[in-house]
Each structure stands twice: as C-alpha cells, then as structure tokens.
Amino acid sequence: MSLENHWSNTVFDLICKQDISIVSFVPDAGLSQLIELCVAHEGIQTVRLASEEEGVALAMGTWLGGKKSLLLMQSSGVGNCINMFSMLTSCQVPLPMLVTMRGDWGEFNPWQVPMGQGSEHVMKEMGVTTFRAKKNDEVAECTEGAIRLAFNTYRPTAVLIDQRVLGAKTFGR
Amino acid sequence: MTLLDRRQVVKRLLEPRSALLVVAGLGAPAWDITAAGDHPLNFPMWGGMGGALATGLGLALAQPTRRVLVVTGDGELLMGLNSLATIGVVQPANLAITVLDNEVYGETGKQKTHTGFGVDLSAVASACGFKNSSIITHESELTSLKKEVDGSGLIFAQVKVDLKSDELVLPPRDGPLLKNRFREALLGDRCHFSN
Numbered sequence: 001m002s003l004e005n006h007w008s009n010t011v012f013d014l015i016c017k018q019d020i021s022i023v024s025f026v027p028d029a030g031l032s033q034l035i036e037l038c039v040a041h042e043g044i045q046t047v048r049l050a051s052e053e054e055g056v057a058l059a060m061g062t063w064l065g066g067k068k069s070l071l072l073m074q075s076s077g078v079g080n081c082i083n084m085f086s087m088l089t090s091c092q093v094p095l096p097m098l099v100t101m102r103g104d105w106g107e108f109n110p111w112q113v114p115m116g117q118g119s120e121h122v123m124k125e126m127g128v129t130t131f132r133a134k135k136n137d138e139v140a141e142c143t144e145g146a147i148r149l150a151f152n153t154y155r156p157t158a159v160l161i162d163q164r165v166l167g168a169k170t171f172g173r
Numbered sequence: 174m175t176l177l178d179r180r181q182v183v184k185r186l187l188e189p190r191s192a193l194l195v196v197a198g199l200g201a202p203a204w205d206i207t208a209a210g211d212h213p214l215n216f217p218m219w220g221g222m223g224g225a226l227a228t229g230l231g232l233a234l235a236q237p238t239r240r241v242l243v244v245t246g247d248g249e250l251l252m253g254l255n256s257l258a259t260i261g262v263v264q265p266a267n268l269a270i271t272v273l274d275n276e277v278y279g280e281t282g283k284q285k286t287h288t289g290f291g292v293d294l295s296a297v298a299s300a301c302g303f304k305n306s307s308i309i310t311h312e313s314e315l316t317s318l319k320k321e322v323d324g325s326g327l328i329f330a331q332v333k334v335d336l337k338s339d340e341l342v343l344p345p346r347d348g349p350l351l352k353n354r355f356r357e358a359l360l361g362d363r364c365h366f367s368n
Contacts, residue, residue, distance in 0.1 A: 022231070022234055022235065045234055047230070047234070047259065047263060048259070048262060049255075049259055050255035050256070050258050050259050051255050053223065053224065053227075053253075054224075054227040054230075054253070054255065054256050054259055055227075056221075056224070056227075057221055057223075057224030057225075057226075057227035057228045057231070057253075057256075058227045058228070058230055058231035058234075059231060060221070060224070060228045060231060061196070061227065061228040061229060061230060061231020061232035061233070061234075061235065062231040062232070062234060062235045063231075063235075063352070063356075064194075064216060064228075064231070064232050064235070064352065064355050064356060064359070065194075065231065065232045065233075065234070065235025065236040065239075065359070066235055066236070066356065066359065066360045066364060067234070067235035069231065083220070083221065083222070084221050084223075084224050086220050086221065087218070087220055087221035087224060087228075087348075090219070090220060090348040091348030091349060091351065091352045092348065092349045092352070093352065
C-alpha cells in the first residue's frame with residue numbers, strides 16, 4: 001500500500017481533531033508510521049514506554065490533569081496491562097488504545113499465538129470495549145468510534161488491528 | 174542509626190501544603206498522605222501496583238506549570254521500576270518522587286523487599302538519568318527535601334523509614350469520587366461539561 005493511503009494518516013488526523021495531546025507507545029512495525037507522525041508533531045507529547053502498563057497508568061494521570069491520551073501497542077503488550085486496566089475501570093477513566101495484532105492470521109511465530117488469541121478476551125474481561133478492524137478502511141472508522149466512546153462515556157476502549165491489514169511477519173518464509 | 178518515621182516525613186513534606194498535586198502508591202503511602210490531611214488534590218491509589226510513577230508522569234505532562242509529588246513505597250516502585258527509565262527519558266522538570274523505603278512489604282506480613290537485600294533505588298534512578306537523586310536517612314535533611322519537593326526540577330528521594338505500623342487512616346475508596354474531586358479542584362467545574 002502506498003504511504004499516502006495508509007490508515008496512519010487518517011488516524012493521525014483523528015488524533016489531532018479529537019484534541020489528544022499525549023500519545024504513549026511501545027513500538028510495533030505496524031505502528032511505526034503513526035508513531036513517526038506523532039513524534040514529528042509539535043502539539044503532541046509522545047512518551048516511549050518500557051512496558052505497556054505504564055501507558056495505562058500514564059492515562060490515569062493525564063486524565064486527572066485534564067488532558068486526553070492515547071496508547072499504542074502490539075497485542076503481546078495487552079498481557080502486560082491486565083492489572084493496570086483495573087485502575088481505569090475502577091475510576092471510569094477514558095483511554096482509547098490501538099493494538100496491532102500478532103499471533104493471528106498468517107502468524108509465523110508460535111510463541112506469539114497464545115497472547116494474540118487471548119488479547120481481546122482479556123481486554124473484555126477487564127472492562128475494555130473492543131473493536132476489530134479487519135480491513136484498511138475499517139481502521140480509521142473503528143478508531144473514531146473508539147475515541148468518541150472512550151471520552152464521551154469515560155471508559156477504556158481498544159481497536160485491534162488485524163494482521164490482514166498489517167501483513168503477517170514472515171521472517172522471509 | 175534511628176530511622177525516620179514515615180508519617181512524620183510525609184507530614185513535613187505536605188505541611189504547609191503548597192500547590193502540590195499529590196499521587197500516592199497503594200497501601201501505606203496512601204494512608205500516610207491521608208494522615209497528613211485529606212485533600213482534593215491527593216490521588217491515593219487503591220490498586221494498580223507499580224503504576225504510581227507513571228500516573229505521576231502523566232499528571233506532570235498534563236499540568237506542566239504545576240508541581241507534582243509522587244509518594245510511594247519500595248515494593249510499589251520495584252514493581253514498576255521500568256518507569257524510572259521512562260521518566261529519565263522524558264525529564265519532566267515538575268515531578269518529584271519520594272520513596273518511603275522500609276525494606277519490607279508492610280501490608281502482607283513484612284516480608285523483605287529487594288531493597289532489604291541492598292538494591293539501591295536511588296542509584297537506579299541516577300543511572301536512569303535523574304540528576305538529583307538522593308538517599309535521605311536523617312531528620313535534618315527533611316527541610317531541604319521539602320524545599321526541593323516544592324521547588325523545581327526532576328527529583329528522586331529514597332527516604333529510609335522505620336518498620337513501625339501506623340494507625341490506618343484511610344482515604345475514600347470510590348474511584349470516580351477521587352478522580353472527580355481531583356479534576357474539579359484542579360480544572361474547575363468546567364471539567365464536567367466539556368472534554
């Protein structure tokens with residue numbers, strides 16, 4: 001896909017339009033373009049996390065301080081967040097998240113599969129409302145809905161971006 | 174060596190109360206800030222162990238003109254040690270972190286934590302890029318610590334405290350209440366009307 005049509009551009013516009021000023025992330029190949037756009041933008045403070053759960057706690061603090069944040073991560077990072085999600089659900093704190101999938105369609109690495117298959121389940125169990133984007137043009141649509149739902153109804157939400165959108169990592173096999 | 178009393182330390186930091194925004198890690202630090210006087214700009218945590226520093230970082234980034242103090246314990250910090258690295262990269266100049274280090278998990282039966290075996294949290298903070306990182310062991314150091322906490326710059330202070338169990342002074346447990354009263358005190362009524 002050409003860079004011009006990449007979902008990252010539309011999602012980045014949504015971030016700006018929805019007044020999200022703090023974006024935290026643990027990188028993933030599928031997120032690299034969006035991360036670059038956020039890092040390059042003066043109006044957005046980016047925070048590179050050492051572990052995804054920091055981004056959940058960070059969102060608690062940004063919301064206490066009156067700012068909106070967004071968390072970007074790979075599906076394996078969902079497992080690192082489980083206990084920290086309890087803070088958002090207990091305090092009714094909004095946080096939209098974008099989760100790029102591993103361990104799903106076309107996966108090469110067997111060790112990615114358990115967490116990939118479990119990601120949506122554990123998020124739901126912890127009170128995160130989830131949406132799945134299976135096609136390129138569904139990413140922005142799901143993200144807009146997830147951002148609105150999060151900040152209008154005070155809850156964590158997540159868009160899980162399918163490997164059919166991202167392309168499965170093949171290690172050349 | 175006589176170790177410091179955690180309640181006295183926190184009281185010295187919060188009295189008189191400056192314009193500080195205060196986040197406390199779960200357990201004893203949350204009771205300590207409450208014992209010093211419940212305040213709408215206190216955010217005592219009842220869960221999310223390991224998340225106090227990152228919560229403080231989020232608040233510091235959202236409110237760059239306000240001073241943020243995180244009060245937490247050694248066990249809580251050890252669970253989110255990676256946040257020292259994250260904060261070291263961001264270098265927020267309005268964030269002060271004090272760790273009340275009694276070298277045990279006080280709430281669960283006083284089992285020793287890593288600091289009880291010599292893990293040096295202030296050295297970890299220094300290695301993560303905190304230029305002002307110290308170990309506080311004496312009462313005479315609290316006056317300058319209070320000044321630094323109320324002042325400016327990123328600071329990390331590991332305060333060695335005794336093992337004494339204090340009376341429980343519990344803050345409200347209702348998460349939405351803690352969140353909303355904090356936001357209202359900081360942002361005004363308008364926070365309920367717009368996002």
